[in-house]
Every structure is written in C-alpha cells, then in structure tokens.
Amino acid sequence: MDLLDKYKKAWKNQPEDIIKRSTLDIYKLAQSRSSSIVKWIFIVGILEFVILNSLYFFVDMDEAYAEYEKLGLENFIFYSQIAAYGILFYFLAIFYLNYKRISTTDSTRTLMKKIIKTRKTVRNYVLFNLGYMALVMVVVTIASINTNFDHLSNKQIILIIFATLIATLLILAVLGLFYQLLYGFLLRKLKKNYKELATLSDED
Amino acid sequence: MLKDLENKFLSDFESNQNIVHKICRIYTTNRDAHNDLFQEITIQVWKNYPQFRGDSKFSTWMYRVALNTAISLYRKSTRKVKTQDFSDVAFKMKATDYDDTEEVQLKALYRAIHLLNDIDKALIFLYLEDKPYKEISATLGISNVNARVKMNRAKEKLKNILNP
Numbered sequence: 001m002d003l004l005d006k007y008k009k010a011w012k013n014q015p016e017d018i019i020k021r022s023t024l025d026i027y028k029l030a031q032s033r034s035s036s037i038v039k040w041i042f043i044v045g046i047l048e049f050v051i052l053n054s055l056y057f058f059v060d061m062d063e064a065y066a067e068y069e070k071l072g073l074e075n076f077i078f079y080s081q082i083a084a085y086g087i088l089f090y091f092l093a094i095f096y097l098n099y100k101r102i103s104t105t106d107s108t109r110t111l112m113k114k115i116i117k118t119r120k121t122v123r124n125y126v127l128f129n130l131g132y133m134a135l136v137m138v139v140v141t142i143a144s145i146n147t148n149f150d151h152l153s154n155k156q157i158i159l160i161i162f163a164t165l166i167a168t169l170l171i172l173a174v175l176g177l178f179y180q181l182l183y184g185f186l187l188r189k190l191k192k193n194y195k196e197l198a199t200l201s202d203e204d
Numbered sequence: 205m206l207k208d209l210e211n212k213f214l215s216d217f218e219s220n221q222n223i224v225h226k227i228c229r230i231y232t233t234n235r236d237a238h239n240d241l242f243q244e245i246t247i248q249v250w251k252n253y254p255q256f257r258g259d260s261k262f263s264t265w266m267y268r269v270a271l272n273t274a275i276s277l278y279r280k281s282t283r284k285v286k287t288q289d290f291s292d293v294a295f296k297m298k299a300t301d302y303d304d305t306e307e308v309q310l311k312a313l314y315r316a317i318h319l320l321n322d323i324d325k326a327l328i329f330l331y332l333e334d335k336p337y338k339e340i341s342a343t344l345g346i347s348n349v350n351a352r353v354k355m356n357r358a359k360e361k362l363k364n365i366l367n368p
Binding site for chain 1: 210213214215217218221222225226229242243244246247248249250251252255256265268269271272273275276277278279306307309310312313321322323326331332342343344345346359362363366367
C-alpha cells in the first residue's frame with residue numbers, strides 16, 4: 001500500500017479550492033433550480049402519461065364510435081376504455097408514490113434502486129398501452145372481416161390480416177425504438193453504476 | 205424557525221464546502237461542470253437538510269448526499285465547454301511552503317481517479333478521506349465484506365494507472 005500512502009499524503013495536504021463560496025453564494029445556489037435526473041424522470045414520465053392519453057383527441061371519437069357500432073364492438077370499446085382509465089390511475093398513483101420515495105439521503109444503492117423502479121413504472125404503463133392498442137387493432141380487424149365476410153374473397157381476407165399485422169408491428173417497432181432511446185438516454189449511466197454496485201452484493 | 209434552519213445550513217455547508225469541491229473535482233473535468241455539480245449538490249443538501257437529525261456528524265451526512273448527487277442525480281451537461289482542463293488551473297497555489305512534488309503527485313492522482321468508474325471514484329475518495337469501512341458500506345449500501353473487496357479492486361486499478 002506504500003504507493004497509495006504517498007498519494008494519500010498529497011491528498012491530505014491539498015490546498016482548499018481556489019473558489020471558496022461565501023455564505024451568500026451558497027444561499028443563492030441553494031435557492032436555484034435543480035436539474036437532477038430525478039426531476040427529468042418525473043417530467044418525462046408525466047409527459048408520457050399526458051401524450052399517450054391525448055392521442056384520442058386527434059381522432060374524431062363520434063366517427064370512430066359509429067365505425068365500432070357498425071362492427072358491433074361498442075361494448076368492447078366502452079368497457080375496455082373504462083378498464084384502461086382505471087389502469088391509468090393505478091399507474092399514475094404508483095408512479096407518484098415511487099417518485100416521492102426517492103431520497104438523496106438513502107444509501108447509494110437504495111437510491112439507484114428507487115430511481116430505476118420509478119422509471120420502470122412508466123415503462124410498464126407504456127408497454128400496457130402498446131399492448132392495448134395492438135389488442136384493439138386485432139379485435140377491429142377480426143370484427144371487420146366477420147362483418148364483411150360474404151363480400152370478401154379468401155385472397156382479400158389474407159391480405160387484410162397481413163396488412164394489419166405489418167402495420168401493428170411497424171407502429172410497435174417505431175414506438176419501441178423511440179422508447180428505448182429515451183429510456184437509454186435517461187438511465188444508461190445509472191444502470192451501469194447500479195450493476196457495478198449490485199454484482200457483488202447479490203452473491204452474498 | 206426557517207431562518208434558524210437556513211442559518212445553520214449555511215454555516216454547516218460553508219465550513220464543509222471543501223468536501224464538496226473535492227467531490228466535484230473527482231466527478232468532473234472542467235470548471236463549468238464543476239460549478240454545475242457544486243450547484244446541484246448545494247440544492248440537494250439544502251433540500252434534505254430538514255431530515256438531518258444531528259445524530260451523526262454533518263460532514264458524514266453530507267458525504268452521502270453529495271456522493272449520491274454526483275453518482276446518480278447529476279447529468280453531465282452535453283454542451284461542449286471550451287475551458288481549460290481545470291486541474292492545471294485550480295492548483296496554482298497560494299501557499300509558499302507547499303511541497304512541489306506533492307503538487308505533482310496530487311495532479312497525477314486526480315488524473316488517475318478520472319479514469320475510474322463512478323463507483324470506484326466514490327470508494328477511492330472515501331479511502332483518501334480516511335473513512336472507516338463501516339461508514340463506507342453504509343454510504344454505498346453494500347455489506348462490509350463487499351466494501352472491502354470492492355475497495356481492494358479499486359485500489360488495484362488506481363495503482364495500475366498511477367504506476368503502469
């Protein structure tokens with residue numbers, strides 16, 4: 001340890017930082033706005049909830065409902081939307097509680113765990129939403145084939161199924177990729193550090 | 205009441221600010237980033253100050269909040285900053301009796317620490333600050349044995365960088 005001891009002595013004797021903050025400076029700094037990653041995670045999370053739920057405003061709901069009625073799906077849409085709203089509030093509540101539990105006075109490991117957990121709540125909500133959208137798409141396709149069964153040739157039916165499948169996958173892929181970017185952007189460093197700390201701890 | 209708390213925070217923080225400066229120097233490589241991180245740590249310490257109960261020393265408590273901020277809360281700003289590497293600037297000493305070789309060693313030490321990952325930085329920092337393993341493991345949230353194992357690895361890495 002002799003090598004490090006030498007450096008440790010240099011460390012001990014290091015002079016104070018050239019920029020010594022006065023009490024007034026510290027007061028001003030303490031009042032300024034935080035730009036911590038936790039704050040960003042909260043903002044981005046709320047934005048995701050808002051964006052996902054405002055997608056409906058871009059669709060003419062009356063027209064869509066008329067379409068659903070034609071297909072005999074009004075009950076399915078009605079109840080599944082009530083369920084979706086219930087699930088939305090459940091996720092929002094969990095997200096907020098997890099966010100509130102994040103505390104900088106925790107140990108490093110616990111803090112990282114809580115941040116990742118909060119972020120995961122939003123990710124799970126997004127996954128749920130994508131699943132829900134896919135389900136609606138599949139149900140609508142099946143219903144429209146059913147309603148128009150007599151007018152469609154086998155070739156047309158296969159084409160519709162194929163087109164729906166491709167469209168669903170494409171939309172999911174684009175959203176998934178976008179999400180991966182956002183998630184990576186916010187959490188890459190944190191996850192790496194968490195892994196660094198957690199590897200050994202899980203062995204004992 | 206709030207005024208009292210505020211004054212107590214200001215005097216506690218002011219007298220311990222050198223700890224924060226050292227952490228900023230370890231986790232950043234230029235003055236702008238240093239100041240950014242210093243600001244975020246100040247905010248976090250103040251925000252959490254009401255939770256500080258005084259059953260431990262203020263500095264012990266602050267080590268934790270400051271390191272947590274540096275490791276988990278602080279996002280390196282992506283804007284390119286065209287400032288000189290501050291390790292060349294910050295060490296222009298005022299003290300005349302300062303040992304020249306120690307200045308060189310200190311620079312080399314900071315350069316080496318910059319090459320470590322965030323967790324190893326924290327370990328080495330706590331080692332240099334002479335913190336007992338009990339405190340190190342509590343700060344990082346790992347077991348005592350783990351802290352020792354990780355510390356030895358971090359020291360090895362540091363030694364290899366300092367003396368390849």
